[in-house]
Amino acid sequence: MSEEVKAPKKEKIPRQKMPEQPANERRRNFEEVPYGYTPELAMKEAERCIQCKDPRCKQGCPVEIDIPGFIKHIKEGEFEAAIRNLWEKNSLPAVCGRVCPQEVQCEGLCILGKKDEPVAIGNLERFAADYQREHGKQILPPKADPTGKKVAVVGAGPAGLTVAGDLLLKGHDVHIFEALHGPGGVLLYGIPEFRLPKAIVFQECNFLERMGATIEVNAVIGRSETVDELLERFDAVFLGVGAGLPVFLKIPGEHYIGVYSANEYLTRSNLMKAYEFPVYDTPIVKGKSVATFGGGNVAMDCARTALRLGADHSYIIYRRSMAELPARTAEVHHAEEEGVEFLLLNNPTRFLGDDATGRLTGVEVLKMELGEPDASGRRRPVPIKGSEYTVEIDTAVIAIGSGSNPLLTKSTPGLALNKWGYIVADPKTGKTMKPRVWAGGDIVTGSATVILAMGAGRLASNSIHDYLTYGW
Amino acid sequence: MFEIVERQEMAQGTIISNWIKAPKIAAKAKPGQFVILRANEKGERIPLTMADTDPAKGLINIIYMVVGKSTALFKTLQVGQGYIDVIGPLGQPTHLEKVGKVICVGGGTGIAVLHPITRGLKQIGNFVYSVIGARSKDLLILEDKMKAASDEMMICTDDGTYGHKGFVTDKLKETLEKDKDIKLAVCIGPVPMMKFCCKVTKEFGVKTLVSLNPIMVDGTGMCGCCRVKVEGKMQFACVDGPEFEGHEVDWDELDLRLRSYMVEEKVSYDQFKECHGGGKCSCCS
């Protein structure tokens, strides 16, 4: 080899796109949208990471995953090492890789993002988890010797599942109580199949059962048993019951047939599989013209579900502008591609209906303009007088947030609640004001994210373990 | 699985009674509370009131009318078979109070819901009038049990084949006219019946409890499907009810919302009648 020939300058690899179902096909089916990376694509994407010494991405991760570490393993084709690395901090990587708002967390801080596009950290996390599930050995992590201590976990959402997984590993006996007929929380009843296949959720819960957890479904704590009764049988109780209370717009006409809360619309579709009616028994109004109110992930999920149920028009009606939409960027982008129509700076004032049939026929909306910034720093929408107009719709889905469901909290004396009805818990330990009771996730913070619920579960499980091992 | 240990057909097979093994629920249940049941993996979540319980044996009793696909599917379940899910007890128990004289009015399967409440009211020392009605003699249920739970019982049938010919509201009105000491009415049955009973009792200024049956999904206050308007306010029947002060209920709204899925219900029931294990519906899962 001649000395003159220089090594060719390393070509810059662009951010690797995940192959996905074409928008015009997927808008009519419930199958998952992105197919995931192939090993080749994953390794290529992993190569983009420059392995920062002081990685900014990690600071953006609520559970501090060793991001460059797992990416390095992928780059080298050591997929099992990658998943083991992820598992150290995150017990649900297949879920988080799909639903975390990476653009405001790890990817939002990634150094490459300054000039170029950030490393596709979420896609890589998903790849590692999916590869393990589809090709890997069924590895069960080693468990500590049984301690003889018993813990009740109330609610089988991300917070409760995390607590359960952690405490099982530490040798404690774990019994999960779940109100619905299946475990998973919002992962099961809220987030649609096309974004998070239910098979993945089942697999995660099944993993816990193989690890030795008892999952008791159909157990509505507060009704079938109270927390005080659980405390008689268990050494500690963790409350991870989520923020399961629907919020309505409180405008006239919300009783019309075809007006749904997001919780009802999604529960019918996801948990009850109403999209397979009549093979499944639960029906849902399959609107031709559907309006979803709100701008978060929940709203995007509803609007995209409406398309898949056969809507000709699926509108998002939101009172602020595109810049303020709180949903994940990827979801807004997917929704637009699929043909969701955004009616921004619009605020509903009343529903219109046919009083003989009781069916919804339209919604009156008022146009808004952006005024001065409010307390949250976002410009406050102010109504434009006399700008009311009617949108003809036959289905409305209200996705403007959720509240704290009082069923459990009301039946549990000794818990301190804040003014919104959420449980007061120490942010570092999850301890509530009631002895031997911990809480975390949406029931403490209000609706947040999967990873924050898991982070709260992790802190609580550490604290519960300390208590069970050393006492208070 | 929640096993059916006893099964009985009533009212010529239009109404079915099941005793189901559910010890945890039986131990907790109080009059007025309900359960949600699912027959199988593809099934709907169906709310039914507990007509009775036997905590010692760990059993609960449901009595339901066959009105559509899911109840027809339930009807096919025999002793030894069962439901994959039974959730409860749900809802607020009836507030049983000694007020003196009460009148309990039940129509159709509503009598099954009314019976434990009637019995409870008598047990704590009230003088109980009861009025029960059905379309025809052979559709009337729980006559003996209601008789045992009442001090004075009246029977009405629409076609006059048994007791008074006419509606339960006739006897309700008659009794309220006759006895001015009645302090409380409990009226449970189809929506029109409850609505007209409330009209009558309102004239007499008698407080009236009704049990509402809006369509439900989770039964834990999570979805808002069961919302009803009471005193002009939105209430969730599954957690705030199912019993409410009848004079304050917006009956027309409830009546409309109960018809939400009329089209789908027919599709589903027709499919079921044709299917017989052919994979078109949930009956074979």
Ligand SMILES: Cc1cc2nc3c(=O)[nH]c(=O)nc-3n(C[C@H](O)[C@H](O)[C@H](O)COP(=O)(O)OP(=O)(O)OC[C@H]3O[C@@H](n4cnc5c(N)ncnc54)[C@H](O)[C@@H]3O)c2cc1C
């Ligand atoms: C449609 C939708 C889309 C979302 N999309 C995203 C997303 O893309 N990314 C993201 O990060 N986050 C998303 N979120 C938010 C995220 O799902 C939640 O923040 C997270 O699930 C909260 O977890 P949790 O464990 O606190 O509660 P949950 O997931 O709500 O689980 C609570 C569980 O407790 C059960 N329970 C309630 N009461 C009782 C009781 N009395 N007894 C027994 N069990 C009870 C419930 O049935 C439920 O299963 C979304 C939420 C929704 C609704």
Ligand SMILES: Cc1cc2nc3c(=O)[nH]c(=O)nc-3n(C[C@H](O)[C@H](O)[C@H](O)COP(=O)(O)OP(=O)(O)OC[C@H]3O[C@@H](n4cnc5c(N)ncnc54)[C@H](O)[C@@H]3O)c2cc1C
């Ligand atoms: C709290 C409560 C207690 C009840 N107790 C009893 C009882 O003790 N005995 C009894 O016979 N019936 C009772 N019902 C009514 C019973 O739930 C319905 O008759 C049943 O759901 C009908 O289902 P289906 O598929 O057979 O009929 P469908 O063809 O689906 O419906 C027939 C009618 O039942 C109503 N209905 C349908 N789905 C539901 C649902 N998920 N929840 C509530 N109503 C629905 C609809 O208004 C419809 O018009 C109760 C309902 C509630 C809410």
Ligand code: SF4
């Ligand atoms: S900030 Fe970006 S480039 Fe740096 S380690 Fe994290 S993912 Fe890799």
Ligand code: FES
């Ligand atoms: S049935 Fe869902 S809130 Fe009552």
